[in-house]
Amino acid sequence: MGWGKCVPEKVLTNDDLAAMVDTSDEWIVERTGIRQRHVVGEGQATTALALGAAREALERADADPREVELIIVATLTPDHPMPATACQVQNALGATRAGAFDLNAGCSGFVYALAMGEAAIAAGTYRTVLVIGADTMSTVVDWQDRSTAVLFGDGAGAVLLQATLEEHGVLATLLGSDGAGDELLMIPAGGSAQRASHDTVAAGLHHVQMNGRQVYRFAARMLPEATEVVVRDAGLTLDAVDWIIPHQANARIIEAAAQRLQLPLERFVINVDAYGNTSAASVPIALCEAADDGRIQPGQHLVLVGFGAGLTWAAAVLRWPTAAPEAQRAALHRIWRAWLYRWAALRTGLWRGLSRLTIWLGRLKQRGRRGG
Ligand code: ACO
Numbered sequence: 311m312g313w314g315k316c317v318p319e320k321v322l323t324n325d326d327l328a329a330m331v332d333t334s335d336e337w338i339v340e341r342t343g344i345r346q347r348h349v350v351g352e353g354q355a356t357t358a359l360a361l362g363a364a365r366e367a368l369e370r371a372d373a374d375p376r377e378v379e380l381i382i383v384a385t386l387t388p389d390h391p392m393p394a395t396a397c398q399v400q401n402a403l404g405a406t407r408a409g410a411f412d413l414n415a416g417c418s419g420f421v422y423a424l425a426m427g428e429a430a431i432a433a434g435t436y437r438t439v440l441v442i443g444a445d446t447m448s449t450v451v452d453w454q455d456r457s458t459a460v461l462f463g464d465g466a467g468a469v470l471l472q473a474t475l476e477e478h479g480v481l482a483t484l485l486g487s488d489g490a491g492d493e494l495l496m497i498p499a500g501g502s503a504q505r506a507s508h509d510t511v512a513a514g515l516h517h518v519q520m521n522g523r524q525v526y527r528f529a530a531r532m533l534p535e536a537t538e539v540v541v542r543d544a545g546l547t548l549d550a551v552d553w554i555i556p557h558q559a560n561a562r563i564i565e566a567a568a569q570r571l572q573l574p575l576e577r578f579v580i581n582v583d584a585y586g587n588t589s590a591a592s593v594p595i596a597l598c599e600a601a602d603d604g605r606i607q608p609g610q611h612l613v614l615v616g617f618g619a620g621l622t623w624a625a626a627v628l629r630w631p632t633a634a635p636e637a638q639r640a641a642l643h644r645i646w647r648a649w650l651y652r653w654a655a656l657r658t659g660l661w662r663g664l665s666r667l668t669i670w671l672g673r674l675k676q677r678g679r680r681g682g
Contacts, residue, residue, distance in 0.1 A: 311479070312371025313366075313370055313468065313470075313601055314363045314364065314367035314369065315595045316358075316361075316366065316466045317359070317464065317595070318348045318464050319348070320350070321349075322346065322349050323345065324338045324339065324345060327460055330454075331455075343562065343583055344560075344582055344586045345584065346585075346586070348463050349464050350446050350448060350449070356385055357395050360383055360385070360398075360444035360468070361399050362466060363594070365403070367440065368647060373470055373472070375404045375405040375647065376404065378408045378470070380427065380430055380436050380439045381399055382413055382439065382441050383396040383413070383444055384420045384423040384590040385414065385443070386497075394410060394411050395412050415618065415619075416590070416621075417590060417619065418557070418618045419590030420467065420590045420591070420592075421624035422485060422616075422624050423590075424441050424614065424626055425485055425624065426441075427439035431471055437473040440470050441469050441470075443467050444465070444466035444467075447462035447518070449464075452517035461559070463586035466591045467592075467593070467597065467598055469597070478629040479628065480627070480628055481546075481611075481629055482541075484539055484625045485622075486536065486624065488620070488621045491524075492620070494524050495620075496520075497519070498515040499513075500515075529557075529560075529617045532617045532623045533557075533615055536615050536623050536624070537615050539625070540625035540627050551611050552606075552610035554567075554571075554573070554577055555597050556578060556593070557616040558586075558588070558592040558593075559587045560587075561582050561583070564580055579597070579599070581599055592616075593614050608632040609630060609632065610630045611629055612627070613627055613628075614628065
């Protein structure tokens with residue numbers, strides 16, 4: 311198993327936001343716990359972040375991209391409505407044997423994708439699955455709307471799942487949804503229900519719209535409920551859980567969940583202060599940070615739990631694997647991966663160049679025929 315994360319360099323602090331809309335650092339910290347968020351720059355799309363996280367996960371697992379058989383990208387902010395962002399990632403990785411698709415379950419997306427990846431491996435159909443949560447929420451929030459602009463950030467996190475006979479990995483998963491709550495958290499236009507038009511743009515219907523109070527209530531109820539059920543399904547009790555890694559939407563939601571579960575807040579991984587709500591990326595980014603800084607130890611039990619647009623919720627119990635690959639052993643493989651990435655970029659350039667040349671030659675031929 312490997313893990314990786316990627317966030318854009320650009321940081322937007324609460325004070326930066328206070329210069330843009332009528333808000334304050336004090337209000338944002340008190341109501342949400344958020345102090346800053348990372349946001350993409352012009353021209354930086356979701357694929358760039360997903361790719362950064364994926365490469366780090368492959369590095370960590372010391373895996374060859376050509377071993378990957380399936381890539382799932384959980385996102386609600388794909389680069390384009392089509393093709394899938396997962397296909398862009400597949401191509402840039404040189405993962406030539408992988409199927410690839412996007413999955414949209416809002417902020418629960420990563421845990422949904424993890425459950426799908428685990429099921430594909432458990433069924434014996436696939437041995438290596440790359441699961442990514444990536445979102446660029448800064449591209450869909452209305453920067454003039456203080457009720458949503460202060461909440462979100464951009465980022466990506468990934469895990470590489472590999473079939474194993476050892477007693478670790480995903481022990482149980484739980485997925486839930488309630489479409490009756492669709493309007494609580496929605497980007498109304500741009501799909502088939504409300505096609506993009508000048509009017510929809512003028513009315514701001516391509517931005518996130520949210521009923522904050524109702525989503526808060528739903529989240530504060532669902533987070534502990536889903537945790538309790540999935541832990542029971544894994545045959546464990548809450549005492550046996552070392553870390554709960556919840557969706558990072560609001561520190562108050564996490565505090566309320568801790569209270570309801572009667573667990574100390576120290577057992578929760580919280581980094582909403584540094585990243586804001588990065589949607590499908592929030593759970594894997596928190597997982598990566600806790601794994602990288604040594605909080606998560608081999609053999610420990612983790613609960614990953616998310617909630618979001620749909621409405622959706624999802625939870626998974628993991629037993630953390632024992633040892634990561636040795637760095638020295640990986641040196642040659644690293645060179646190989648770097649070569650594969652370069653080749654993938656070159657191949658894409660050639661492919662695009664050739665298809666443009668073919669189109670141009672076709673047009674020239676047509677013109678010649680008309681002229682003759
Ligand atoms: N700065 C200053 N004041 C603000 C701001 C702001 N950024 N935003 C709202 N206010 C004001 C409101 O206008 C309101 O003023 P009023 O009393 O004069 O009307 C007051 O603050 C209180 O507003 P509330 O909405 O009641 O504030 P609340 O304490 O509920 O916090 C928040 C709002 C942070 C949005 C909270 O409701 C929340 O976290 N909800 C859940 C959000 C969430 O989890 N989203 C998940 C998304 S997941 C996905 O799939 C994308």
